[in-house]
Amino acid sequence: NRAWDLDQAMRFGRALAAAAAGSSSSSSVLAYIEEPTSDPADMATFYAETGIPVAIDESLDQGIIGPTLNPNATPLDLSPSNGLAAVVVKPSVVGGFEAAWGIARWAKQQGLRVVVSSSFESSVGIAALVQLAAAVDANSSSSSSSGGQQQQFGRGSSAKLANGLWSGLGG
Numbered sequence: 001n002r003a004w005d006l007d008q009a010m011r012f013g014r015a016l017a018a019a020a021a022g023s024s025s026s027s028s029v030l031a032y033i034e035e036p037t038s039d040p041a042d043m044a045t046f047y048a049e050t051g052i053p054v055a056i057d058e059s060l061d062q063g064i065i066g067p068t069l070n071p072n073a074t075p076l077d078l079s080p081s082n083g084l085a086a087v088v089v090k091p092s093v094v095g096g097f098e099a100a101w102g103i104a105r106w107a108k109q110q111g112l113r114v115v116v117s118s119s120f121e122s123s124v125g126i127a128a129l130v131q132l133a134a135a136v137d138a139n140s141s142s143s144s145s146s147g148g149q150q151q152q153f154g155r156g157s158s159a160k161l162a163n164g165l166w167s168g169l170g171g
Contacts (some may be wrong), residue, residue: 001035002058006042013050031113032085040064040076047083054078055086055115060103061093067106079110086113092120097132104136 004012016030032053037043040059047054056065056078063070065078066087078084087107091100104114116133118126 002038002040004036004038006037006039006045009036009042009046010049012036013046013052016052017050034086034088035059040078043076043084044078044082052083053085054083055088055113056084057088057090057117060087060089067102080112084110084112086115088115088117090117090119091129091132092118092125097128100132101136104132105139108136108139 013036030052032055034055034057035043036052036054037046040056043054043056046052056076059076059078060066062073064073065076069075087103089100089103089107091097094100094103100116104116107114114133114136116129116136118129121129
């Protein structure tokens with residue numbers, strides 16, 4: 001997340017393209033990479049040069065893109081047409097479940113994948129996020145042109161699920 005300058009991100013993208021060139025798969029190696037450049041304004045250039053779609057997270061939290069823009073910030077010009085593929089939504093960061101639901105609705109209207117993720121939640125909080133992701137997915141399949149894409153969870157979520165999330169919930 002925002003760890004590379006544009007040159008470093010481009011080197012990664014080129015190396016990935018070279019590795020994928022030998023692959024028998026005709027699809028992209030990555031569905032997206034989350035905020036690869038330290039300057040969010042460089043993400044469209046990264047996509048244009050590498051073909052690797054991007055996801056937003058911190059840019060959404062900062063209000064430079066999304067349904068609620070920060071009036072003191074320069075809006076980010078990023079859309080599905082120039083590489084935006086997904087929105088990572090962390091309810092504890094964006095203001096709770098109602099705010100997260102609003103962001104998810106906005107993202108689906110833009111044709112974007114919604115990835116429900118966590119920041120500080122315990123196993124009980126993660127269980128609530130699972131419910132949110134299921135609701136977003138159910139809403140997507142009935143009212144979006146995205147074809148009801150399967151929802152994903154962010155970094156660390158699968159480990160939390162595998163390490164006994166359900167054990168304390170009677171599952």
